Amino acid sequence: METDAREIRDEDCKIDSKTYEEAKRRSAEIDKDLSVHPEKYKVLTGDRPTGDLHIGHLFGSLRNRIRLQNMGITSFILVADYQVFTDRDKVDDLQGNVRSLVLDYLAAGLDPNNGRTFIFCHSHVPELNQLLLPFLILTSTAELDRNPTVKEEIRAAGLHSVPSIMYTYPIHQAADILSCRANIVPVGKDQLPHLEISRKIARRFNERFSPKKTVLPQPEALLSEVPMVLGLDGSQKMSKSRGNTIRLCDSEDATRAAIKKAKTDSERLITFDPENRPEVSNLLRLASLCTGEDPKAIAERIGDGGSGTLKNYLTDVLNGYLAPIRAKRAELEKNPDVVSNCLRKGVERAREEASATLDLVREAMGMKYF
Numbered sequence: 209m210e211t212d213a214r215e216i217r218d219e220d221c222k223i224d225s226k227t228y229e230e231a232k233r234r235s236a237e238i239d240k241d242l243s244v245h246p247e248k249y250k251v252l253t254g255d256r257p258t259g260d261l262h263i264g265h266l267f268g269s270l271r272n273r274i275r276l277q278n279m280g281i282t283s284f285i286l287v288a289d290y291q292v293f294t295d296r297d298k299v300d301d302l303q304g305n306v307r308s309l310v311l312d313y314l315a316a317g318l319d320p321n322n323g324r325t326f327i328f329c330h331s332h333v334p335e336l337n338q339l340l341l342p343f344l345i346l347t348s349t350a351e352l353d354r355n356p357t358v359k360e361e362i363r364a365a366g367l368h369s370v371p372s373i374m375y376t377y378p379i380h381q382a383a384d385i386l387s388c389r390a391n392i393v394p395v396g397k398d399q400l401p402h403l404e405i406s407r408k409i410a411r412r413f414n415e416r417f418s419p420k421k422t423v424l425p426q427p428e429a430l431l432s433e434v435p436m437v438l439g440l441d442g443s444q445k446m447s448k449s450r451g452n453t454i455r456l457c458d459s460e461d462a463t464r465a466a467i468k469k470a471k472t473d474s475e476r477l478i479t480f481d482p483e484n485r486p487e488v489s490n491l492l493r494l495a496s497l498c499t500g501e502d503p504k505a506i507a508e509r510i511g512d513g514g515s516g517t518l519k520n521y522l523t524d525v526l527n528g529y530l531a532p533i534r535a536k537r538a539e540l541e542k543n544p545d546v547v548s549n550c551l552r553k554g555v556e557r558a559r560e561e562a563s564a565t566l567d568l569v570r571e572a573m574g575m576k577y578f
């Protein structure tokens with residue numbers, strides 16, 4: 209059962225392409241129905257509070273969450289604080305990270321005052337965490353052994369001894385999702401194996417404990433349309449641990465400096481060619497995400513202006529795009545209670561949901577004694 213980062217091979221982390229294609233197809237279908245029947249859907253998704261959000265998060269997931277919220281869909285946004293401990297021995301300033309994450313959420317446009325967006329941390333929802341126990345009955349150790357996302361995370365963190373909370377991460381994630389009986393989970397491709405376990409748990413629970421009446425809905429992945437935002441080194445995913453990010457809360461000057469240092473190539477003519485010129489194409493794609501203009505059109509306009517012109521342009525449009533978010537964050541930071549009020553309200557609602565689910569679960573399992 210013990211896995212060591214040194215023993216994990218590439219193919220252990222691969223996500224089956226058939227599963228991916230099938231998830232993409234279902235996701236596209238659901239996406240079409242979301243705005244037609246927002247009342248049918250309940251979203252749960254979230255982040256681990258491991259550091260400030262960057263533009264990879266903003267364009268890759270946060271913008272989509274705000275779109276769903278604004279369609280009128282009830283949205284549970286999880287601050288996955290227990291799960292910070294899955295891949296590290298030392299956790300610095302969890303409180304500060306949670307605060308910063310919530311400020312980023314609010315500044316970007318999640319609105320806990322609209323009556324249908326609930327931002328909560330799962331450490332404060334005991335009923336959610338208790339669901340872990342019935343769910344442990346429904347999963348085998350072999351299944352956890354095979355999970356490619358767990359393998360990838362063990363490898364990325366270089367763990368030699370794997371804590372059980374890493375091992376049971378997908379089961380805990382099922383508890384996150386199923387505690388409020390969410391049916392839509394906006395995630396990236398890398399999270400599909402985790403979601404598959406949540407789907408299996410829901411299915412098995414119903415089959416084993418409540419064959420006549422569905423207690424737990426099978427959640428569906430909503431895959432992001434945006435291709436992965438690369439870091440400013442152009443070669444890998446934007447991520448804090450790789451130091452290739454621009455954070456939402458960075459200053460305009462820091463943003464300018466980071467873009468100035470971004471890797472490009474020596475060709476003067478700017479073209480959009482992700483295959484052969486990943487670095488230049490990534491900068492074009494980022495500019496396009498800010499303005500909505502096609503990256504090829506931006507490239508043509510810049511023409512032989514070189515990477516200096518491209519970088520200046522990206523700096524201007526990105527700083528412009530982030531200006532209202534940064535201003536709102538600065539405003540929110542002045543109020544010391546804004547984060548605690550938001551989380552308190554979110555936790556209250558998450559507990560109502562999770563406690564209703566736990567009641568149904570206990571009843572189905574024959575655990576109603578008084």
Ligand code: TRP
Pocket residue numbers: 252253254255256286288291381384385393394395399
């Ligand atoms: N594992 C997710 C990530 O690393 C975060 C997460 C925790 C999550 N629980 C979740 C995402 C439930 C979606 C649903 O990004």
